[in-house]
Amino acid sequence: MTRTVDTDRIVIRIAGDSGDGMQLAGGRFTDATAVFGNDLATAPDYPAEVRAPAGTIRGVSAFQIHFASRDIATPGDRADVLVAMNPAALRSNVGSLESGSTIVVNEDAFNTRNLAKAGYDTNPLDDGSLAEFRVHRLPMTSMTIRATEGIEGVSSRDGARAKNLFALGVLSWMFGRPTDVTQDWIEKKFAGHEPIRRANVAAFLAGYNFGETTELLDIQYHVGPAALPPGTYRNVDGTTALSLGLVAASVRSRLPLLFASYPITPASELLHQLARMRSFGVRVIQAEDEIAAANMALGAAFGGHLGVTATSGPGMDLKAETIGLAVALELPMVIVDVQRAGPSTGMPTKPESSDLLMALYGRHGEAPLPVIAASTPARCFDAALEACRLAIDYRTPVILLSDAFLANSSEPWQIPDVDDLPEIDPRQQEPPADGEEFLPYSRDAKLARPWAIPGTPGLAHRIGGLEKEHGSGNISYDGHNHAHMTELRAQKIRRIADDIPPLEVDGQEGAELLVLGWGSSYGPIRAGVRRVRQAGGKVAYAHLTHLCPLPPNTGEVLRAYQRVLVPEANTGQLLHVLRAEYLIDAEGFHKLEGEPMLAAEIEREILARV
């Protein structure tokens, strides 16, 4: 008899060989889950190699989804259900499962050769080593071949390749997902490729029906829809949200977007997405190198466009000199840094938030600029829009920090009304009245200088990296002028603090500990805090989106608590800034394992302090 278990949340991890289509299966399951109405968060975990040796631990690709009937903050610490398509997938993931978890394996893949490749001396399905788990052995490959037999143009080898869809069918049944979402997707995706389309539909339905008609799977889970705020939603990863934010900024400012970038993991997907935005007039250049990409964006900004470049840590090193030029030219420009574990090449697919100090200070000379960090995949949209707003309003380069986790993770996004998005006024300089002298380095109330674009009569002017005379912009080596210009450039950035929201605290009566985070630690911090509060602990938390300038009330907030904990995926970079800036004895929690922080770790760190 099949049991139905009601639960408010569940974490599933689907793992297989990188050629097995795990990310695709995970993505489809996510869409069905979103449409079903759960709150959700996902995280892919795949190897850096394009095709690591098949069947090995190194070649395992996994996808994790956490979904719930209530609001959730992270893709989940540990999986409740693991689907393992081969022995390597089992071996590399079983260690993180709690006792009593469910494991679904593709039994067909547990042959001598694959077991050896995964480093198993004996078959874990038979040797009793999985006794603490509920293991379901499904011959997925052979059932998929049988389901696709007789489809014209599909060999048994082709058929076997659809086993990810069979697994997806099984999961869809286990968790009561709507099947039409997936079927529609297959129809559209493989329209015109009749044999593949039919094979995928057949495999998917076979998996679903297998769950429904056999008793091999004796458990079904029910996770009801979440009570999300009313609105229209779609599921987005951070890359998608960020590219939509940039396009929205282009539409709201009426400035054409020019995006120049050099391929680098994990930022390349932004390049791919924006390259498809031609219908919004987006110009995309794949530059010859990182330096060129930055210069192209800045050249476009000089020409009156919204110039954006994107990269990851190694590319930031190379762009530094150009960002300094943008500071001197005082032109709008956005530099997106999708952070990854460093130093040097580091771990290109693994998240880390260790570029903060570089973003704040990583240029020669006094070269201040605004730094913004996105906190969740969906909020990458707002962060991109805000970065563009500040860049245009204040004529300054802005560094926008994302990371490998935000870029690839997804969550539901409540789609905003376009009319509610901020309007951005580029205020490009009009031609002067007859006889009026144009001063390229005069300043308005925001200390922003005029944006005078080529083609405007009467405004032809020359600017460069050499120090400029206040007002005229002519070359000046005068020491007093340099001191004044240095102060003006710094003050312009400092004053942005009056133009950004104050730091908001999610407080609790009697809390003496404040957890302050930035970037992608938002989800785990929120979840960790919730756990502590559910257990009766008292703790407050706040999250920074603007890292430079910091919100004006930051010091006041920090001083209101006896202890301040700053969890970061680095060795304490924000901590360093806060201690220097506010002279408070904040404490850090550092995680540098190339994995997102876990709610349990935040919970543990809080409990150690309350």
Next chain:
Amino acid sequence: MAVSEHNHNHNGSATLRKQDFASGQETRWCPGCGDYAVLSAIQEFLPELGVPPERIAFITGIGCAGRSAYYLNTYGVHGIHGRAPAFATGLAVARPDLSVWALGGDGDMLSIGGNHLIHAMRRNMPIKILVLNNQIYGLTKGQTSPTSEVGKVTKSTPYGSEDTPFNPVALALGAGASFVARSVDRDRRHVIQMLRAAAEHPGAALVEIYQNCPIFNDEAYAVLTDKDTKDDHQIRLEHGHPIRFGTEGERGVSMRSDGSLAIVDVSDVGEEGLLLHDAHQEDPSRAFALAQLAHGVSDPTPIGVFRDVQHPVHGESSHEELASAHENAGPAELETLLRSGATWTVG
């Protein structure tokens, strides 16, 4: 400096004169620097470009020549070392309505910025690139450059430079340049002719200008410019004409049976034995052979347009589509974009 930016006739050029293109900022090169001659030639040429100053942009890098941006009354950016072609690329892609020029020295364009130079050529960006080649680092006070000859004694090579120099014309041809020319700073008429040819060429155009550095590499090109020697050393390339030179036109260039080029006496081969210069030839191999003809400035050296062929220009096929797409993308289109993909509604 007064600027006649008003009262243009329909092509915008009639009232402009050379002085309209001087910014009025004090020039700060050493006395006798070849950069003065090049700047003056540019200012003299610009009125005939038929483009008002506000639609012209000069982008420069670091080095003595990079200062030129400040002295031209156009839009100008004096950017960072080596990156002028990249900055200019961004500007030209965004604003194909502008006349975009990138200018730099041999160190700027061929050493630190070599990558951008070859890619601007490869893409056939609508940018005119002027490389002022003095075969030395001037601003940093006298180090070897990527065009310095082997054996050159400089502050950084006290025992003589060991490295083979770049040949900028050959390099550009190798990068697929659709237009490559060479000129000499002291021959103002010729410089202007090359600027004109470059400006008329749709797409990337590279003009190498031999430029004298009176302080660190004085008279490097003396044989090409001195009255007594220039006729015997300048090989003027003119499209459609046999390649000949010398005071009486007594020498010329002919092709050997193996395809290589040789300098010959016209009396030995006859006028019909001379190579006819065809700058429009799609196959770049002859232009490349001409570029390699001289093995140092003491050899007779071709100047003029080596290659001028029509290739698709970056952005020309998509610019209008993108511009109108941007114009037409308003709130409604954005709304549709944001709501694309699988959506669901709560409440």
